[in-house]
Amino acid sequence: MKGSDGFVQAYNAQAAVDATVQVIVAHERRAMTHSIALSFEDGVTRFVDARPGETVADAAYRLGINIPLDCRDGACGTCKCRVESGAYDGGSYIEDALTEAEAATGLALACQARPKSDLVVAIPAASTACKTRPQAFETTRRGVERLSATSLAFTLDRPAGLAFLPGQYVNLGVPGTDLHRSYSFSSVPGADRLDFLVRDIPDGLMSGWLRAAQPGTAMAFTGPTGSFYLRNVTRPLLFLAGGTGLAPFLSMLGRLAETDCTQPVRLVYGVTNDADLVGLDALDAYAAKLPGFAYVTTVAAEGSAHPRRGYVTAHVDPAWLNGGDVDVYLCGPPPMVDAVRGRLAADGVTPAAFHTEKFSPSAPAQPGRLAA
Ligand SMILES: Cc1cc2nc3c(=O)[nH]c(=O)nc-3n(C[C@H](O)[C@H](O)[C@H](O)COP(=O)(O)OP(=O)(O)OC[C@H]3O[C@@H](n4cnc5c(N)ncnc54)[C@H](O)[C@@H]3O)c2cc1C
Ligand code: FES
Known part of the structure; x- marks a missing residue:
């Protein structure tokens, strides 16, 4: 009996060790994989996990996503893509496939690039051409x-x-x-x-x-x-939001608050009427959490008693443009986006990067209705 108890104890102890080893292996495997967001030309984004040492192309292919490839050897340049954010090893290739100047701007070869962190990779092809979809x-x-x-x-x-x-x-x-x-x-x-x-x-x-x-x-x-997503933050950010166009900025601010972002982040949030001004508690919370973040609001309606009136462009402090060395993100109803883009261009402002999203209505506009 005693022998049998000893055997059971030894068996249970071994089983516990095996289970622990499995948990550790699974944890390490998870820790070693990197998530790659493949962002296609038509706005569709698919996420794939790259196994240790795997290239972007191989990770995509394993999920049935056929990004454009030819030689798979770093020789033809067919798989050229843009790494929007994250760290990677560019691998080996010839100058004809990817020049040093191209690599310096973030272009990479999907058949060669191996993630060293989570990546966002813009694929210059539509999702359908790569046999995938949302x-x-x-x-x-x-x-x-x-x-x-x-x-x-x-x-x-x-x-x-x-x-x-x-x-x-x-x-x-x-x-x-x-x-x-x-x-x-x-x-x-x-x-x-x-x-x-x-x-x-x-x-x-x-x-x-x-x-x-x-x-x-x-x-x-x-x-x-959508391609309106937060890129690597390497310079000051200027966010311009119209109405519920604030939504994507709340998500971006949430992400920034999780990082050790040291760049200044300014938001000008404009609405048509006082009642449209919402989300201020969330913005105040981000202002308290994110050292470089500050925001101002403005209301366009004539009768508003809001301290700042008019459109968002009227409330952009020229210093926030940082002489053009700024990433501008602009989101709101189409007339607002067009007006702000036109105003910045007329003022001779050419930001280092300019990302826009229009909240276009799906249904045809009714006569006399104003987008806000
Ligand atoms: C990429 C993208 C992202 C978007 N994200 C958001 C978002 O985060 N939050 C959000 O609120 N909307 C967003 N929109 C707009 C959203 O998709 C709908 O169009 C909007 O919510 C109206 O839908 P509905 O069914 O309530 O009205 P609908 O039935 O579509 O419209 C009824 C009537 O109202 C008109 N109309 C539509 N929008 C407006 C408006 N803003 N002002 C005045 N009249 C209008 C229409 O032309 C139509 O005549 C986004 C649009 C796009 C393209
Ligand atoms: S497929 Fe030819 S360089 Fe990548």
Whole structure:
């Protein structure tokens, strides 16, 4: 009996050691893999995990994503792509495939580049040409919060397997229809819930559905999508938001707050009417957390008592443009984006990088309606 007990104890001890080893191996494997966000020309983004030593092309191929390739040997340049953020080993190749000057600007060869950290890689081809497409997800609606007479916030459960870049959006199906509406995440990518900030359009299809729907309702979306995402921060940032165009900036600020960003980050947030000014608590919280972050608000409506009036361009301190050595991110309704872009160009401002997102309406505009 005693012998048998000893055997059982030894067996259990060995089983415990085996389980621990498996956990450690799995942990190390996870720690050694790097996530690669492949951002296609049509805005579709797919995430793949690169195994240790694996190239960007091989990691993509393992998931059935055929990014453009020919020689696979660093000789032809067919797989040239732009690494938007992250660290990598460029591998070996000939000058004909990738020049030193190109490599210095962040271009790389997907068949040679091996991630040394998580990467964002822009692929110069449409997702369909690479035999992939946006991922489809099903989730449930957690809740809707009225932020003001004109604005709502809503939350979805985060479906398993969803990853996105701060600033991206999804195409959310309007339940009971075959229509969808696009919404930018306002939450930070790693959060367990997905938050959105929405303009409440009185006779809007999705707006009306959100107002009436019960928590727990099933919803479906495809994504993530869009090239309006936060790049590596190497110089001061200027964020210009119009109305609910604030949403992607909340996500970006959330990401910046997780890093040790030392660059100045300025936000000018403009709305049409006082009631459109929402999300200020979140902005104040980021201002407290992020040492380089400051923001100003402005209201365009004539009758507003807001201390700052007019459009966002009127409230950009010229010092924030840093002589053009600044990355500008601009998001809002199309007329606002066009006006701000035109104003900056007329003022002779050419930022080092200029990223824009237009919240274009899906339904045709009704006569006399103003986008805000
Ligand atoms: C890439 C992208 C990201 C977007 N992200 C967001 C986001 O994060 N938050 C957000 O609120 N919206 C966002 N939008 C806009 C959003 O997709 C919808 O168009 C918007 O929410 C209206 O949907 P709805 O179904 O409520 O109204 P709809 O049924 O589409 O519209 C009803 C009527 O209202 C008009 N209309 C639509 N938008 C406006 C407006 N802003 N002002 C006045 N009239 C309008 C339409 O032209 C139509 O006549 C985004 C759009 C794009 C393209
Ligand atoms: S496929 Fe030819 S250089 Fe990469």
